[in-house]
Every structure is written in C-alpha cells, then in structure tokens.
Amino acid sequence: MKKLALGLAAAATIFGSIGGMGCKGDSDKPAGGAAGGAAGGVKIGLVTDVGGRGDQSFNDGALRGLEMWAAGKKYTAGGYQPLPEAELKASIPVSLQNSGIAPLGVTPVVLTSKAQEDYEPNLGLLVTEKVGLAVGVGFMIENALEAAAKKHTGTRFLLIDSPLLDAQNKPYTLPNVQTVVFREHEGSFLAGALAGLASSSGKVGFVGGMELPIIKKFEAGFIAGLKTVNAQAADQAKRVYTGSFDNSSAGKRAGLDLYNQGVDIVFHAAGADGLGVIQAAKEQNKLAIGVDSDQAHLAPQNVLTSMVKQVDYAIYTAVKSVADNTFKAGDRVLGLKENGVGLAPVKVDFPNKQAALDKVEKLRTAIVEGKIKVPATLEELQSFTPPPIE
Template identity: 40%
Template structure:
C-alpha cells in the first residue's frame, strides 16, 4: 500500500472518531452513581434537670438514662440543659420549645408551674413532667407510687436494725417527698413497732454536705439504718455511712456502687422506664397528654440489692409485702393523716 493511501486512511479514521465523539451524549452522573438513601433526620428530645443536675446518682441520672435508651433503641437525638436554680426552669423549657425538639422533659415536681406556662405558650410542642401532674393536652405526667417502694425498704430497715433507731432524710418537705417518709415509716411499723424513726429534711436536693451532716447527727442518736429521698443530698448520707460504718438505703436507682459495704439496698423508682415509654410514644406517633402512673403492680416501683447485702430472710419478707401490695391486700399510706390511721396488715 502506498504512503498516500495510508495517509488517506488515517485521515478518514481520525474524522470518524471525531464525529462519534461529537454525537455521544454527555455521561449521566445519576446513572453512573448508585442512588443513595436519603438520611433521615433524627427526632430530637430535650431534658431539663432540676437543680440536682446530672451526676446526682439518682433522679436526674435515671431520666437521662431513659433518653439514652431512646437514643440507642429508637435513634433519637438527646440534649440536656441543667438548671442552676428554679428561675432557669421556664427559660430552659422555652429554649427547647423554640428549637426542633419534639419532646421536652422536665425532671421533678418543682417544674410544675413553669411546665404549665410553657405548655400553654407552646401548644404545638410535646412536654413531659416527672413527679407531678400538669393538666394540659400536650403534657404527659409521669408519676410514681413512691410510698409503696418506701414501705418495702421500711420493712427491710425495721428487720435489720439492731438499735431500734432508724433515720429518714428528705430533700424538701413537700407532699411528694412526704410520700416516701410515711410509706417508709409504715413499713418499719409493720415489722418493728418498737423502732423509733428520726425524720429530718435538708431543704435541698443537691447539698451533699448537708445530707452528711444530718446523717451523722442521726447516727450519733443511735440510728444504724438511714433511708433518704433527697437526690444529691443522699450522696452525703452514703459518705457518712461509709465513714462511720452504718447502713444507708439508696433511692430511685441502685446506689450500692457508691459504698458496696454500706448500702443495704435501694428503693427503685424507675424514672428511666417512664421517660422511655413517653419518648417511644412520640416516635410511634401516639403521644398523648395525661397521667402515667407507675407502681409495684405494673413494675414501675421495686427494690434492689446489687451489692448482695440482704439476707434471704430479708428478701423473703420484702417480697411477701410487695406481693401483698400488688394483690391489693392493703393500701400504703402516703400522707400524715393516712399514716395515723394506718393499721398494720396481718399477712
């Protein structure tokens, strides 16, 4: 083949290639790239602590654990605001309500007034309050039969004491905390009517030093078992029990990790269960306001002994009274009037 012919063929091939390139459609990026699933925006839930704050080893930590479970199992995003004083309650509620939060939880009965105001101001937001009832269609009220669980640990205290002197430390003297007191005293009375119960209130839910001071005074008066319903104040009780080697009874969650050799048991108030159930209702789309009561019968109240300090006899006695409460054989007092009229059940 001549050089002229070869050159002509090369030209024809080059022109053909250029024509094919010009007639091709541009690459379709959407076709070349695999379709990606649209990322779902997580449901945001906000919690506002009372003045005890996170790290109280009790009430606030339990509520936060309920939202942690919601984050792990339901994929929600949880946020928290910690209140320094009661003046922070309404501003913190408003802050979350003005954000993308779809559930706003106020921890503690002291939120009652602020929660009612926020619910009215933000009617399109879902709220939940722990330990109180707010009569609003957008507020789920999470309450507990604390008197029932306190009765059970009162039975344990009444049987465990060797001095017949027992202590109770409350946070603030409100009807809610008095439910703990009178339930506990009724439990002690049911198994040990000769025992004396010292009662003191700390006027705080966060002052651990005050809790320790009260506990030491009660112990000096002879108390060898002391129960608290005082949030962070109770940490001071447990510190005193460890230093002076007497028994403390924890509250809300198992507190034996704070002093395994001195926390006899704990009254379990399953705030985490209540908060999780309300969070789930929001995710499932069936949230509704109103009362949500947790007690021994539905598993929302009980006792625990993670450190293994209870004897089989103490557990048997506690379980016997728990079953009787569950079966409705008697009603545990929750007020002073009910306590004064209380008759020891014959089981």
C-alpha cells in the same frame, strides 16, 4: 403564684450546644455535632431539676432513660459517644430486661437548671430547637412546663413527678402534655420493712430533702413498712430534713448525727443531699438506703438497697411513643403493680437475710394485689394498722 416558690439562685448550664444559643451558662459540644444538630433522628429535649447531672439519683435516672436507652449515647466530658452494647445491657435492671429497651435513634438535647427561674427559659430553648418532645424533670418544674405548654401548643411535653395543677392545686390536663407520677410510698414501704428486719440495733432513721408533700410520701411509706415488722422501731425512728436537694454536705451532717445517736440504717429521700448520707454511712460503717436510682455503687458495703423510681423507663416509653407516633397526652401513675417503683437488689449480707427478703416479697405481693393500702401522707400514717404477716 400557686405552689411553692423556692427561689434558689444559681446559673443554668447547657449540656449540648443549642443552635449556637446559650442560657446563663457554658455549653459543651457533643462529639459528632451539637446536641440537637442535624445528625441522628428526632430531637428529644430534657430539662433537669436543680439537682442536675451527676446526682446519682433522680436526674441521672432521667438522663439514663433519654441518653443511654433512647439515644444509645454515653455522655462524657468531651460530649456524646456511642454507648457500647455491654454498657447498655448492664444499665437495664432485672425487672426491665424483657421490656424491649433498645436505642431509638433519637438525638438528646439536655439542659440542666441551677435555679427555678431557669426552667421556663430552658423549656423555651427546647421549643426553639423544634424538639419532638420536651421533658421536664421534677415536681418543681410544673409551673414552668404548664406555662410553656399553654404558650407552645404545637410542642409535646412530658412532665415527670407531678400532675398539672390549676390555681386551686387540683390536677387537670392539657392536650399536648403527658404527666407521670409515682406511688413512692409503696416502694418506701418495702424499704421500711427491710430496714426493720435488717437493723441490729432496732434504731432506724429517715433523711428528707425539702419538707414537701412528695417527700412526705417517702417518709409515710417508710415508717408504715417499718411499723409492719417492728412497731417499736417505728415509734422511735429518727426523722430529719435538710431543707435542700443539692447540698451533699447537709446530707452528710444529718447522716452523721443520726448514726452518732445509734441509728444503724438511714433511708434518704434527699436528692444530691443523699450522697452525703451515703458518705456518712461509709465513714461510720453503717447502712444507708438509697433512692430513685440504684446507689449501691457509691458504697457497695454500706448501701443496703435503694428505693428505685423507674424515671428512666417512664421517659424511654414516652420517647418511644413519639418515635412510633403513638404519643398520648394525659396522666400516668406508676407503682409497684406497674413496676414503676421497687427495691434494688440487696447485696449486703445480714443475719436471716433470706427470711427477711421472703417477708418483704410477701408484702410486695400483698400491695400489688390490693391487700395492703400504704399510707401516702403522715395523716394516713397515723391511722394505719399494720397487716398481719407470716
């Protein structure tokens, strides 16, 4: 089998009743009818990765793009409710406030997976529901989505965070699949630069989830940004992996260990494990940098910023293309230039904050203009020469 077989064992839970069907779990029936019922417009399906709903990060970002932005719905314990306009506006970041985000009248059908083995049957359920678009969230779903797309050529699919890969792990395309990947290393570069400028101890850390190439992109970019502003801190940076994406306790242990070694800022790229890192920062009165979504609300005094991936907007624009009948298969790559990644607002104060933010903005501009090529692998990091900055 090509790529990594993770073999995570658990049950899948269905968020939304799917035509009376179940898949390894319980179902919740949204208010006003089942998700994917007759009410509303075209049905849009989404299968989460193992982090699931409530990870305050990658999956929640995906759900925001579908449920809040595209459907205008708010998910509650009792099911979907209309999303108040004020909450919709508050959920849209400053960088996207002029992008025309407005509900499209679609009906969300959401399945959350607890193991890799759940991906393909969940995608099959979405096909059975005749969704206008089936969204697979996360690189681990690539195998399953590829198989489903080949089997169900009349269904459109959206794969988030991975290209389609052939038996030799080379990217290729299918006529009914759109893929979206991000230049995570570019946003992580800015996070590293900010960490180096904001650290009072000169000791900075990184916590990754599974030790996979996509997470190494975060690590490489982060250390490159740190090296650009503080070479000594980059050389001494502590880097650890938890080995999972759904274990906040493991993240907390990793965070506490780093903080106890004198590290005062930790950047995590660890999914739900990162919630534990942020909790550790809160308990130790240190700083953390969140990932994928703006995680400042989890610990307003302890989250310096977050390296945001606009998964929400990638999904919203794909759904809009389905609604507008302009959907196109193929690959999309989103980085700083495309506003696909970036830093969340920095609300925590630290000495010389404005000067630091100005320097980070200059670095962002240099990357957008092609003056800085951020390393995407640890091998590229070894040969990376920091650019001169004012």
